[in-house]
Amino acid sequence: MGLEALLTHPRHALVGFDYDGTLAPIVDDPAQARPEAGVVDALSALSQRVGTVAIVTGRPADQAAALGRFGSAAGLGDLVIVGHYGAQRWHAGDLTTIEMPGGLPAVREQLPRLLDGLKLGDVDIEDKGLSLAVHVRRLPHAQRALDTIRGPLAKLAAEHGLVTEQGRLVVEIRGPGIDKGHALEALVREFGARAVVFVGDDLGDLAAYDAVDRLRGEGIGGLLVCSASDEVEELARRADVVVAGPPGVLRFSRELASLLDG
Numbered sequence: 001m002g003l004e005a006l007l008t009h010p011r012h013a014l015v016g017f018d019y020d021g022t023l024a025p026i027v028d029d030p031a032q033a034r035p036e037a038g039v040v041d042a043l044s045a046l047s048q049r050v051g052t053v054a055i056v057t058g059r060p061a062d063q064a065a066a067l068g069r070f071g072s073a074a075g076l077g078d079l080v081i082v083g084h085y086g087a088q089r090w091h092a093g094d095l096t097t098i099e100m101p102g103g104l105p106a107v108r109e110q111l112p113r114l115l116d117g118l119k120l121g122d123v124d125i126e127d128k129g130l131s132l133a134v135h136v137r138r139l140p141h142a143q144r145a146l147d148t149i150r151g152p153l154a155k156l157a158a159e160h161g162l163v164t165e166q167g168r169l170v171v172e173i174r175g176p177g178i179d180k181g182h183a184l185e186a187l188v189r190e191f192g193a194r195a196v197v198f199v200g201d202d203l204g205d206l207a208a209y210d211a212v213d214r215l216r217g218e219g220i221g222g223l224l225v226c227s228a229s230d231e232v233e234e235l236a237r238r239a240d241v242v243v244a245g246p247p248g249v250l251r252f253s254r255e256l257a258s259l260l261d262g
């Protein structure tokens with residue numbers, strides 16, 4: 001079992017967290033998504049007790065670092081933040097980025113006109129540099145708006161060699177072949193982890209769940225944790241542990257740290 005493997009080999013364990021909806025509550029303005037109070041201390045406590053603590057997010061890695069103020073946090077010097085689903089890495093203040101997906105500038109230019117044509121009202125475009133996120137959370141009929149934009153955005157993305165990823169009242173356009181599963185697996189290989197825990201809340205985290213399943217097939221201990229919400233059901237069905245949103249993730253992290261002391 002994953003928990004047993006982690007408790008047996010804590011120095012060879014990797015604990016990975018998604019950011020939004022997992023460490024930080026979802027808020028209307030993604031630029032204001034701060035970690036749940038106490039998260040930084042909890043990650044720091046875990047970081048002293050396991051081999052590697054990582055954040056794997058769709059955000060730019062340096063943006064997640066800034067929002068969480070992780071760079072200046074005591075005891076988090078080893079924290080690794082993988083951003084843009086794996087296209088970017090932040091560690092100890094250093095940011096490494098791959099090249100921008102080729103079709104992105106054209107999509108960036110055409111996207112506002114396409115959204116205007118759909119006449120949905122105030123859709124938020126979040127330009128993440130290596131990807132574009134279209135948020136409908138602030139619209140009065142957000143779920144219906146999401147259904148309306150999904151198809152046209154997928155078509156626009158495909159025309160420029162890009163792909164879409166749906167999240168909680170958001171559709172993101174980004175480069176192909178990059179997902180949280182490949183990102184997590186790469187971290188496990190790099191750090192030689194013999195146990196891996198992954199905590200996520202959204203559809204983009206399913207790729208990381210798949211990676212943990214693949215790694216289990218190789219004898220690596222895996223533990224899947226779901227930060228549950230009433231917006232997404234798919235992860236709770238597959239998880240070993242289901243907790244209630246970021247406050248539940250915080251409690252889980254603290255309990256994990258105390259188990260490692262026991």
Ligand SMILES: [Mg+2]
Pocket residue numbers: 018019020021022200201202
């Ligand atoms: Mg999330």
